[in-house]
Structures are given as C-alpha cells and as structure tokens.
Amino acid sequence: MSLRAVREVAPVDGDEEFRREVREWLAENLTGELRGAGGPGRENEAFPQRLAFARRLAADGWSTLAWPVEHGGRGAPLSRQVIFHEEYAKAGAPSRVDHIGTTMVGPTLMALGTPGQQRRFLPRIAAVDELWCQGYSEPGAGSDLAGVTTRARLDGDQWVLTGQKVWTSLAHVADWCFVLARTEPVPPGASRHAGLSYLLVPMRQPGVTVRPIRQSTGDSEFNEVFFDGARTGRDLVVGEPGQGWRVAMATLAFERGAATVGQQVGFQRDLDDLVDLARRTGAAADPALRERLTRAWIDLSALRAYTMRALSAAEPPPTTASVIKLLWTRWRQGVGELAMDVLGPAGAAAVAGDADVERWRRFFLFSRADTIYGGSNEIQRGIVAERVLGLPRQDRR
Ligand SMILES: Cc1cc2nc3c(=O)[nH]c(=O)nc-3n(C[C@H](O)[C@H](O)[C@H](O)COP(=O)(O)OP(=O)(O)OC[C@H]3O[C@@H](n4cnc5c(N)ncnc54)[C@H](O)[C@@H]3O)c2cc1C
Numbered sequence: 001m002s003l004r005a006v007r008e009v010a011p012v013d014g015d016e017e018f019r020r021e022v023r024e025w026l027a028e029n030l031t032g033e034l035r036g037a038g039g040p041g042r043e044n045e046a047f048p049q050r051l052a053f054a055r056r057l058a059a060d061g062w063s064t065l066a067w068p069v070e071h072g073g074r075g076a077p078l079s080r081q082v083i084f085h086e087e088y089a090k091a092g093a094p095s096r097v098d099h100i101g102t103t104m105v106g107p108t109l110m111a112l113g114t115p116g117q118q119r120r121f122l123p124r125i126a127a128v129d130e131l132w133c134q135g136y137s138e139p140g141a142g143s144d145l146a147g148v149t150t151r152a153r154l155d156g157d158q159w160v161l162t163g164q165k166v167w168t169s170l171a172h173v174a175d176w177c178f179v180l181a182r183t184e185p186v187p188p189g190a191s192r193h194a195g196l197s198y199l200l201v202p203m204r205q206p207g208v209t210v211r212p213i214r215q216s217t218g219d220s221e222f223n224e225v226f227f228d229g230a231r232t233g234r235d236l237v238v239g240e241p242g243q244g245w246r247v248a249m250a251t252l253a254f255e256r257g258a259a260t261v262g263q264q265v266g267f268q269r270d271l272d273d274l275v276d277l278a279r280r281t282g283a284a285a286d287p288a289l290r291e292r293l294t295r296a297w298i299d300l301s302a303l304r305a306y307t308m309r310a311l312s313a314a315e316p317p318p319t320t321a322s323v324i325k326l327l328w329t330r331w332r333q334g335v336g337e338l339a340m341d342v343l344g345p346a347g348a349a350a351v352a353g354d355a356d357v358e359r360w361r362r363f364f365l366f367s368r369a370d371t372i373y374g375g376s377n378e379i380q381r382g383i384v385a386e387r388v389l390g391l392p393r394q395d396r397r
Helices: 016-031 047-059 080-091 097-112 115-126 244-256 259-281 289-310 320-343 355-370 377-387
Strands: 131-135 151-155 158-165 176-182 196-200 208-212 222-233
Touching: 016 047, 016 080, 016 208, 016 259, 047 115, 047 151, 080 289, 097 131, 097 244, 151 176, 158 196, 176 355, 196 222, 196 244, 244 259, 259 289, 259 320, 259 355, 320 355, 320 377
Parallel strands: 131 176
Antiparallel strands: 151 158, 158 222, 176 196, 208 222
C-alpha cells in the first residue's frame, strides 16, 4: 500500500468542510496561555484553564465526537476523528484533562453498564462535569494485575472497600475512580481472574485518602490511593459481581484509537522544536547529531504510516496497539536522549529558568515512564511473541 493511500483512512463526503469547521473553532477558542499546555510529565500545568477549555469543547460537542448519537455523541466516522485529532494537535491545543472519562470509562459504560449507570454517568462525563481516575495498579499488582488485593464486601446496599492503589494518575483531581477489587475469594482450582469486580467509587469521601507521589521531574501527577472503609452503592458495579476482569480488559481496549494520530502530530511538533533548538545552539553542525535527528524523522514517518494503515484496516491485527506502543515509546525515549545531547552540558547542569533546558529535561525524564505505563514494553513484546510468532505462552500461574 502506498503512503498516499494509507493517509486517507476511508474519507467520507464533507471531510474537508469538517476540517475547516474544526480549524475555525480552534482559532476562535484557543487563547495563547493554553497553547501547548499539559501533556506527559506536565499534567498539572494550567490545569484550571485546561479544565475550562475541555468544558468548552464538550459544550460544542467535540469531546464526545466518537460517541454514538444515542449516548449524546456525534457518532463521527473514523476519518473525522482523525481529522479532529490532527487539527487539535497542529493548533497546539492543550492536552485533554477528560481523557480517562471520555475514552476509557465512558465507552465501557456504553458497552457494559446498566441503563441506570449510563444515565447517571455518561452526561456528566460528556460535559466534563466529573473527572475520573483508573484504580487498577497496586504495590503488588501491576503487570500481574490479577494479583490485586483491594477488597470490597457488601454491607446492606453498599460496597465497603479496603486496600491500596498506586500510580493512580490524576487521582488528586478526580471525582470518581473505577476500581478493580476482589469481591469473592478465588474458587479452588480456578484462575485468579475470577472473583474480581469493577466498581465505580466516589473519591471525595472520608474513606479515601490520596497521597501524591513526587516524580523525578519534581512534579506529582500520580498518587497512592488508600481505601479505608470507602463506600459505594451496591448498584455501582459494572458487569456482574465477580466478573470484573472482563470489564477491566474492555476498558483497556478502549484506551487507544484515533487519538493516537493526534499524539503523533504532537511528536512531530516536538521533533520540529528539537531541530530548531539544534539550529539555534549550533548542535546541527555535529554530523552525529544530524544523523540522529534525521533518523528520528524517518522513524516517526514510519510510525505514522504504520498507524494509518492499521487504523484503516477493516480488521486491524490484534497486536496493533502493542506494536504502536513499542514503536512510539522507543521513539520518545530516543528523542529524549537526543535532546540531552543537543543541549550538551547545559542539559545536565542545574540551569533554573532556561525554558529549553527545563522543557527537554522534563521530556527526557518523563519518557522513562513511557515504557512502563499502559502495559510495559516487556508485556507488549510478550503479546507479540505469543500472538504473532506463536511462541509458547509464559507460565503466569
Ligand atoms: C506515568 C505512569 C502513570 C500510571 N498511571 C496509572 C493509573 O492511572 N492507574 C493505574 O492503575 N496504574 C497506573 N500506572 C501503573 C502502571 O500500569 C504499572 O506501573 C505497570 O502496569 C507496571 O506494573 P508495575 O509498576 O507493578 O511493575 P511490575 O509489573 O512489577 O514490573 C516490573 C518489571 O518487570 C517486567 N515484567 C513484569 N512481568 C513480566 C512478564 N510477564 N514478562 C516480562 N517482563 C515482565 C516489567 O516489564 C517491568 O520491567 C501508571 C504508571 C506510570 C509509570
């Protein structure tokens, strides 16, 4: 397939008009202070302004573009979702504060929630009235997620939760958390995936304590979350009690999609800025750095072509998300290291107040996390090893 063909993602009539509509909206609504704000390693940046912007997007129907019309979305085809994310990233619009709600728990509730749960939560997720966080990982359960030990038991018409979650992104601003908890012991001889439940838990209550974790960047974007007698309604379990594993996996499958394209437009902006920095500092004269900058451009072009082809396939291979994640995380870590070399000794020195040094140091440091969250790269390679190469399954007991 030619590069030209894969760029098109099944266009439909009116796409170009739609692109103009997105551009005009952004030109009217995007003010200077919001440009480029937020993103990996910068989630706390201009948070109130980004929240207000997300609500404006929501009010005009942009944040739920991909949601079906019957759930209050616009039911946009994939080509328009891609256009929206491309234009959003090209304009330098801020990183979204509502993505856990709109792209993870919202679609999960549409697919597996009760009508009551849908009525209660979907309108507030769509309007960005309520923010969400994801309560999966625990000190003893990350890659091995079925090992969660947070427990929930029924007390009358409420679930009572006890346990600890960790690395919970944005828990410090979230109103609700979707929690994977053990509600039944593992039946003898059964897999540990049985007996887990997917609970919707309000964060602002006495039984929930959120403790920020300070990262190497100096910021705190994720947290420890302690449940000590926290409560939620009996009806706020998604799917059957004890069948939460299936729901938890469905949420992860919803996490990625057309937004990947916008993410890659953002990568292109990062690379353009790094090339500009190399020109300004004179690093562009170094043949080794020139070669690495060029290779970063080629690798990004290959990543975008692969992504477009996968998105436009009628049935993308089940390992698509793993391959894309392996490619982009390696790319970002390589660019982080390259940026440190472009900066030279200034990158390592404690130069406070130099915007270039601060930006690229943060980029470099946070990119270390890219190969861990959202399923570590070892886990992604394991998926490809088993599903594509047909290598024997790992013993996970
Ligand atoms: C920035 C960031 C944000 C996050 N946000 C959230 C969040 O909002 N909510 C949430 O629930 N979690 C979140 N996490 C947690 C994340 O999902 C886990 O860190 C991740 O699943 C890895 O788990 P772990 O840290 O327990 O490491 P472990 O699972 O203990 O892994 C340690 C190392 O062993 C390797 N390893 C483990 N198992 C295997 C295997 N079977 N084969 C080969 N290698 C293996 C791993 O790749 C890793 O290198 C976040 C993490 C980060 C870094």
